[in-house]
Amino acid sequence: MKATAFAVENIPLIKPGNDIGRLIVEKTELEEHDIIVVSSTIVSKSDNRILPLDNVKVTPKAKAISKKNGNDPRFVQAVLNESSEVFIESPFLLVLTKSGSICVNAGIDHSNVQGSENILLLPEDPDRSAKKIKETIFELTGKKVSVIITDTNGRAFRMGQTGAAIGIAGIMPTRDWRGTKDLFGRVLEVKNEAIIDEFAGFANILMGEGNGGTPIVIIRGLNFYRESCSIKELYRPETEDMIRRALISRSV
Amino acid sequence: MKATAFAVENIPLIKPGNDIGRLIVEKTELEEHDIIVVSSTIVSKSDNRILPLDNVKVTPKAKAISKKNGNDPRFVQAVLNESSEVFIESPFLLVLTKSGSICVNAGIDHSNVQGSENILLLPEDPDRSAKKIKETIFELTGKKVSVIITDTNGRAFRMGQTGAAIGIAGIMPTRDWRGTKDLFGRVLEVKNEAIIDEFAGFANILMGEGNGGTPIVIIRGLNFYRESCSIKELYRPETEDMIRRALISRSV
Numbered sequence: 001m002k003a004t005a006f007a008v009e010n011i012p013l014i015k016p017g018n019d020i021g022r023l024i025v026e027k028t029e030l031e032e033h034d035i036i037v038v039s040s041t042i043v044s045k046s047d048n049r050i051l052p053l054d055n056v057k058v059t060p061k062a063k064a065i066s067k068k069n070g071n072d073p074r075f076v077q078a079v080l081n082e083s084s085e086v087f088i089e090s091p092f093l094l095v096l097t098k099s100g101s102i103c104v105n106a107g108i109d110h111s112n113v114q115g116s117e118n119i120l121l122l123p124e125d126p127d128r129s130a131k132k133i134k135e136t137i138f139e140l141t142g143k144k145v146s147v148i149i150t151d152t153n154g155r156a157f158r159m160g161q162t163g164a165a166i167g168i169a170g171i172m173p174t175r176d177w178r179g180t181k182d183l184f185g186r187v188l189e190v191k192n193e194a195i196i197d198e199f200a201g202f203a204n205i206l207m208g209e210g211n212g213g214t215p216i217v218i219i220r221g222l223n224f225y226r227e228s229c230s231i232k233e234l235y236r237p238e239t240e241d242m243i244r245r246a247l248i249s250r251s252v
Numbered sequence: 253m254k255a256t257a258f259a260v261e262n263i264p265l266i267k268p269g270n271d272i273g274r275l276i277v278e279k280t281e282l283e284e285h286d287i288i289v290v291s292s293t294i295v296s297k298s299d300n301r302i303l304p305l306d307n308v309k310v311t312p313k314a315k316a317i318s319k320k321n322g323n324d325p326r327f328v329q330a331v332l333n334e335s336s337e338v339f340i341e342s343p344f345l346l347v348l349t350k351s352g353s354i355c356v357n358a359g360i361d362h363s364n365v366q367g368s369e370n371i372l373l374l375p376e377d378p379d380r381s382a383k384k385i386k387e388t389i390f391e392l393t394g395k396k397v398s399v400i401i402t403d404t405n406g407r408a409f410r411m412g413q414t415g416a417a418i419g420i421a422g423i424m425p426t427r428d429w430r431g432t433k434d435l436f437g438r439v440l441e442v443k444n445e446a447i448i449d450e451f452a453g454f455a456n457i458l459m460g461e462g463n464g465g466t467p468i469v470i471i472r473g474l475n476f477y478r479e480s481c482s483i484k485e486l487y488r489p490e491t492e493d494m495i496r497r498a499l500i501s502r503s504v
Contacts, residue, residue, distance in 0.1 A: 001258065001259045001457075001458045001460070001466070002256070002257070002258040002259070002458075003256070003257050003258075003458065004254070004255070004256045004257075005254070005255050005256075005257070006253070006254040006255070007253050007254070088494055091494075094494070102408075102409040111434040152443065152445070155407065155408075155446075155449075156354075156407075156408045156493070156495040156496070157354040157487070157488055157493060157495070157496060158416075158446060158449065158486055158487065158488055159426065159444065159446065159485070159486050159487070159488050160425075160426045160444045160445055160446030160449075160486065161443060161444065161445055161446060162445070162446050162449050162450050162453075163450060164410075173412075174411065174412045175457075182363040191404065191413060192411065192412045192413065193404070193412055193413055193414070193456065193457070194407075194410060194411065194412030194413060194414050195457055197407075197410065197412075197414050197453065198414050198415060198453030198454050198456055198457050199453075199454065199457070201414075201449065201450030201453045201454065202450050202451065202453065202454030204445065204450055205253075205427075205445070205447055205450050205451070205474070206253045206254075206255065208253070214253070222457065233411070234410055234411050234412065235409070235410065235411070236408075236409055236410055236411050241408070241409060242340055242343075242346070242499075243408040243409070243495055243498075243499065244408070244409060246495075246498045246499045246502040247495065247498050249502055250498040250501055250502060
């Protein structure tokens with residue numbers, strides 16, 4: 001197998017209302033089944049998920065957490081507003097977001113947002129945002145592409161962050177090896193490969209962060225197209241998640 | 253940024269004593285700073301980490317765990333022998349391996365090993381194995397390359413497995429964005445990107461599993477070469493690992 005990958009150059013600063021699908025078509029020549037990886041940062045900006053901290057009404061719960069973890073109470077409140085469950089309050093907030101992802105600070109970003117009193121929330125429904133990009137590209141080019149919207153997440157047991165998928169369209173989230181045979185003819189039992197996170201991670205390398213960031217990466221030469229899909233296929237149900245249960249039993 | 257990646261074709265079945273560095277040089281033309289990702293499966297075979305289950309002497313502890321999780325007691329014992337700490341015993345064994353990785357079943361593999369009564373242990377010292385491949389390639393070609401040895405691991409909160417680095421040579425494990433500035437001139441605080449896991453994941457897509465597997469992938473066009481490095485830079489110290497502590501407090 002062989003693939004090429006490149007960051008799309010000359011992407012302007014994204015403003016609310018900008019059409020990311022159209023922008024991609026303008027800035028690069030796409031091919032059928034290209035895998036287009038888009039940083040959630042620009043999707044959030046396009047979806048106008050910029051929130052002035054002063055618009056946040058702080059509750060006593062947010063104030064209490066803020067005292068523990070040292071974060072701005074308005075920021076803590078914004079995290080709580082985006083979350084349906086809190087697993088860790090300090091030294092950082094680990095939460096279940098309303099869209100189903102478990103991550104630090106509900107993925108809310110201070111960086112790369114204009115105005116130091118503004119924060120950037122994750123897209124409200126990342127699958128919907130991915131689908132919109134996919135459909136715009138199909139309308140403009142007739143090409144069927146796969147879209148992955150990414151965030152960067154920390155991990156248990158390992159230092160550092162990696163790119164992770166938070167919304168998808170037109171791609172199978174996992175490649176299921178179960179039932180296929182190994183080199184010696186025995187059936188594989190457990191492999192179900194989370195390819196969208198593997199793509200998200202690699203694209204993250206090509207994107208970079210900070211002021212040199214190029215938030216759109218195209219991966220070409222592989223075909224994992226599937227018409228119908230959802231990031232929710234990748235989120236582990238609570239009953240099957242030993243680590244989540246350990247965190248819950250501990251935090252009570 | 254732009255990169256290409258390809259699986260090296262026509263890799264024969266690896267046997268104990270086979271020289272993987274030499275094999276790579278024979279099968280493909282390398283370039284300076286190529287990133288060579290190698291599945292731990294073939295490294296283990298080359299290092300003769302194949303263990304007949306009948307050689308394992310089962311202790312009462314392994315028998316007790318075997319009753320809980322339903323695994324062969326010899327397999328459980330082999331996992332314990334490779335581990336320095338056990339976090340979860342059932343429904344699967346989550347352990348700290350002697351080489352420092354936290355993973356299920358100490359990374360021991362039933363698949364792709366000749367003889368159904370044989371199992372395959374992870375390389376004893378994956379950094380050392382990576383270094384050996386790197387040095388052989390340098391001796392034979394004069395090229396300085398980066399080497400990443402990978403396994404596939406499950407993750408907290410998310411379904412499926414992804415490729416993860418377990419041993420490295422000639423590559424920086426993380427790309428540290430802390431201190432660089434964002435699009436609006438503010439200093440980034442937290443980003444330290446675990447690039448070796450991001451490379452491992454993407455290479456895993458190109459490798460495949462099962463009987464069509466191509467266990468060596470070359471990623472070209474990026475330069476993350478660093479002479480001195482260790483996978484241990486990526487393993488989170490226990491004191492900084494909330495999730496590990498939650499598991500420990502729960503399992504007592």
